[in-house]
Structure formats: structure tokens, C-alpha cells
Amino acid sequence: MDNKKVVTRFPPSPTGYLHIGGARTALFNWLFARKHKGKFILRIEDTDQARSSEEATNAILESLRWLGLDWDEGPYFQSRRYHIYREYLEKLLASGKAYYCHCTPQELEERRKQAMAKGLKPKYDGKCRNLGLGPAPHAVVRLKAPQTGKTSFNDLVKGPISFNNEELDDLVLWRSDGNPTYHLAVVVDDITMGLTHIIRGDDHVNNTPRQIMIYQALGEPLPYYAHVPMILGPDRTRLSKRHGATSVLAYRDMGYLPQAVLNALARLGWSYGDQEKFSIDELIEKFSLEHVGKSPGIFNAEKLLDLNAQYIRESDTGYLTRTVIPFLEKRGLKNLDETKVARAVETLKIRSKTLDEMAEGSLFYFQDEISYEEKADRKFLKPNILGLMEEILERLEKTEVFSQKSLEKVFLDFIEEKQIKLGKIAQPLRVALTGKSASPGLFEVMEILGKEKVLERIRKALTHIARKT
RNA sequence: GGUCCCAUCGUCUAGCGGUCUAGGAUACCGGCCUCUCACGCCGGAGACACGGGUUCGAUUCCCGUUGGGACUGCCA
DSSP states (O other), rough: OOTSOOOOEOOOOOOOBBBBBHHHHHHHHHHHHHHTTTTEEEOOOOOOOTTTOOOHHHHHHHHHHHTOOOEEEEEEEEEGGHHHHHHHHHHHHHSSOOOOOOOOHHHHHHHHHHHHHHOOOOSSOTTTTTTOOOTTTTOOEEEEOOSSSSSEEETTTTTEEEEEHHHGGOOOOOOTSOBBOOHHHHHHHHTTOOEEEEEGGGGGGHHHHHHHHHHHHOOOOEEEEEEEEOOOTTSSSSSOOGGOOOOOHHHHHTTHHHHHHHHHHHHHOOTTTTTOOOHHHHHHHOOGGGBBBBEEEEEOOOHHHHHHHHHHSSSSSHHHHHHHHHHTTTTOOOOOOOOHHHHHHHHGGGGGGGHHHHHHTTTTHHHHSSSOOHHHHHHSSOOGGGGHHHHHHHHHHHOOOOOHHHHHHHHHHHHHHHTOOOHHHHHHHHHHSSSSSSSSHHHHHHHHOOHHHHHHHHHHHHHHTTTTT
């Protein structure tokens, strides 16, 4: 097995969107496969007909694509592979490793209760185990599991794990409705697809001995197991919808960059010394199961936000421009001039934590009319500034070249003459031009807005202030 | 309840017996820079759950306690 090509998989069940935890499992499998030049398979586990949906499948595929986690094979759908599971089931039946069980769910429920009442384990009591029953309308097929001894495996992240077989019971392999159960389908798929490494959430640790028993009953070699700790919500319970934004697509829609999400996910549970930032290539190069931690972690949304801000700061302006445009359009802006968007992006890169924030912060560049933030209006657009503003308007009217450099000169000369601080005039002007008290640098704003727009907005502010007197 | 897993700053984590008066990141608090907001820089506060061993020496190894999580389905 050691010299065999590595094969990993991501097997979501399409019962909902892809959440952070699932995405991390997918990422680890993907990284491990890429690192070892192996194969990464996508498999949709839709044996639960009632809960599976096509929308969920599509959302999962879209999430993986957005993250850039490409698969080499699949997506396979378990619902289309029943003949294979059936074939393996027959093998087990033929070899006496599995048997038909005629107990009804109600009977089982009853006996489970009784066992609990007596303080015994609520497991299947093995009633039909040696009855030699055949198929029947509501029969299920169970694995004839070993009842003594131990089932052990060496987990690649947790180390040796062992279970007493007395703890386990004869699990159902085939349901009375004619469908395979999860355990059978998983094991048969993993065998037939040639899986070498099973990297999954540690909520599966307890399932592992059952699955190992199926491998053994089938006489198949075991894969390596690596159980990654769960991701918890802030209340330390398993991450779920209750914890707010947990879906990958939600982060996309909030204006996160896929690299930032990937980076954050990788660092949740895995580490490489003190390094915090990794490019995809670096992740592939440096990822290893040995450095995956054993303890569960809480998803740190603040840190992701900061990482996102860093990636935005460092991203190529052209790329940011293309990705921010949908966020501007979402705000009703049409026919955007890409060159102008790029210039706006250039000024907002270092002050935006998300693309959504960037879009919000750049609205004033594109709107015909801006509105003043109430507080900013009250604080800076006061009558006492009228004089200075009129004077600077005059100078700007006379300024031919509206470049940052020349504008800066105009202002420096102006404050020198007037013996005032730049802030004195800069803040009121900022509000006049952007509507806000915080914005990119005044001169870059003016350059991008252009002379015409700048003059227009200053004049508008002047009438606005005049009305207050 | 039973089984299994886990336990370093609020959070993510480094640490694989002495290098630890425990390092980084984030968030928080000061300061500097400055036309605002950011960025950047400097500084601050903040953790080895507890109790036994093993050892010359434990954050690191073993056991127990406590705490947390997962599983306990004809769901995956």
C-alpha cells in the first residue's frame, strides 16, 4: 500500500449546503492528494432518498469550484451504484458473513427500551443471527459481526484507537426498502474506488470499527484512517446553522476571497510552525497529517476577516476589479467603467476587509448624487467653513491639471497662505465630496472624481451649508 | 447511562523532557505616523484545567479527577 498511488475522496451527502467543516475536510483530502501526486475523488452520498436534493448537490459543487478544489474523478452518485453494493452484499450472504433479520423496527425499539431499563447496552440482541432466515418483504440484512476480541486501527492523526467488539452489534447493511445503508455503501465504494486514505471528521471515529468489520468480512485490505477534529461553534457544540454564517457560499456572497477562506480553513486544525499565510502551492507543499492537531477548534471568524483584508490588500488590482463589480451591481450601479472601478479599487484596497465593504466604500465615486452622513454633515458642513470653501473652490476652478500632485500643491499653498492646518479644510471637503468623514486620501479622491464632479459637489455643499445660516 | 476522542492566552495555535521568566496570529488597550479612515511601526495586558506519579528536571511521558465533544438509527 505504501508505494501505491494515494487516493482520497470527499463524500458529502447532499442534504444541505457545503459548510465550513465540510469544506475543510474536502480541503485536507484535496491537499493530501495533491501533495502526494495522487487522486482526489468526489462522491455524492445520496442513499437517503428522502433527504437528498439536487439543489444541495449543485450548491456543493459550486462551493468546491469556487474554492478551487478540483476533483480528478466523479462526481459519483451512490444512488446509481446500487448494483455494485448488491453484488458485495450477495458475497457476504454467500459466505455466511451476513444474514437476514426479520425483526421489525417496533420490536427493536421495544427491546432497546427493555435493555436500557435493565441497564444494558441498547444494541441489537442478535435474535435472528443464527436462525438461517431467508429474504422476506420487510427483512433487512445484517452483518454477522465478531462478538469477542478487539477491533483496532492506527489513526494517522490520533494514534492507536481500539474498541472491544462486545460494544458493537450486528449493523444493518441492507434496508428493508431495498437500499444499502451508509456503512455498506461507503466501504464498497472505498474498496472499488481504490481509496488509500480516509480523511474525515472525527465524528466518524465510532463508525470506523464497524466499517473495518465489513472490510474484514469481505477479506479486503484496510485503508489508512485520519480523523480530523470537528469544528465547533462559539458555544463549543458542533458547528451548525445556529451559529450564523457557516456556508461557504455565504462567505463568497459577503465578499470573501477564496484564498482567504482556504487559508483560514487550513490553519484551523493544521499548522506549520508560526506561519499564518500560505499560498495554495505552499499549502500543497507543506501540508501533512502529522501536523493536524487532535483537539477540536472553534471557527474564528475574526481571523478570517483579517486574513481576507490582507489578501485584498495584496491582490492584483485587475483581479479585484473583476470580482468587486458584481458587488457594485448588486447596489444598482449599471454600465460601470472598468478603468474607473480599477482606480477606485486602488484607493480602497488597504481599507477594505471584504469586497462588499469595498463596494460600499466606493459608491461615491459612481453615484450621480451623494447624500451626507448625518453626523459628518453636522460636524463638518458648518457655516463657519463657507469662506474657506468658497476660496478653495475658486482656486480649484483655476486649476487645469487635476492630478494628485498638482492638487496637493494647490492645497499646500492655500493653507500656507491662510496659516491653517490641512485638516481644517480637508474634512469639510471630504464630506462635500464623499458624504462621509472617512474616505481615501482627498487628493486621490479628487483626481478620480475629476474636476467637473469635484466643482459640482463643492458648489452643492456650499448651497447646502448656506441653507443652515 | 455506555463507548470513543480531546484538554497551552477570549479564539486559532507553536512547543514533540532542560532552549519556557511559554513563542506567533487574531481580537482588545496605549503610543507613533497622519487631511479622515485604514495601512505601517512600537509597546501593553492575556494561557500550560486539577491531583498524583516517572525523572536530576515536566507544558512536554503515565494514571486519575474535572471539563468539553462525538457516537450510541433500517441518517450520513
